[in-house]
Amino acid sequence: MDAHHGIPATLLDAIQFFADPDASLAFMVQLRWPDGTITCPRCQAAETSFLSTRRLWKCRACKKQFSAKVGTIFEDSPIALEKWLPALWLVVNCKNGISSYEVARNLGVSQKTAWFMTHRIRLAVQTGTFDKLSGEVEVDETFIGGKARFMHKGKRAEKITGRGPMGKTAVMGLLERHGEDGHSTVEAKVVPNTKRKSLSPEVRERVEAGSEVFTDTLKSYSDLGAEYVHGVINHAEKYVEGKIHTNGMENFGRSSSGRSREPTSASSRSTFSATWTSRPSGSTTAR
DSSP: TTTTBBBBEEEEEEEHHHHHHHOOOOOOOOHTTSSHHHOOOOTTTOOOOTTTTTEEEEEEOOOEEEETTTTSTTOOOOHHHHHHHHHHHHHHTTTTTOHHHHHHHTTTTOOOHHHHHHHHHHHHBOOOOOOOOOOOEEEEEEEOOOOOOSSHHHHHHHHOOOSTTSSEEEEEEEEOOOOTOEEEEEEEEOOSSSSSSHHHHHHHHOOOOOOOEEEESSSGGGGGTSEEEEEEEEEETSSOOOOOOOHHHHHHHHHHHHSSSOTTTTGGGGGGEEEEEETTTTEEOOO
């Protein structure tokens, strides 16, 4: 267990910890009501009583019963927290992504159930904070998509119409270097292309003015110097010059795109707009 955060640090820890329904409920209660005061999600009243045999609370004000799942992504689902919480752990800790088939095998549920769970979890971990990145921030972009040699001939002819990034999806990423807790925060988002009109506004929207921003020599970032301390590294000459580099963001992009396929417009495309915290050990957890 991660003693500082009370979160399982390994898959074995997660399986053992969340296998206990009471431990899963206590973990959920601690996250949802950190001050220890259980409030009704319907009327916000604090006068509640706990029904231990059903693991429910009853509000004394509106007389309604509610569980810890009401008002969360776990609501309206018969799936127990003992399944939901390990699934959440798997999604946010597998840096190369995890398929619904693998989640189904690990948790002993059907693939359809795992698909439903992972889509809700990925929607929940999308960036929804008003806090901007600050301090030292690395910015880089990458292209995600299947390699041409692994595609069927018909699919290859449809998608690959040129060289380089043709047929792939552009993803930009911003990494705020190690904070006080020793973790680095990454925000990644699908962008239409790597032109200035697509990248530069994203930096301004997500990074606090006056921060140090490190990029490569891509001209799309050349107008950032007016609002940021802009450090540029020329990869044709070197990869590191003091603290000016984008190695952290490039490592994240390499990990994310190593076994990923192109996100679909219907669902998975939005999953790239998420905030993650990378631990020094290399594992990742959602912020």
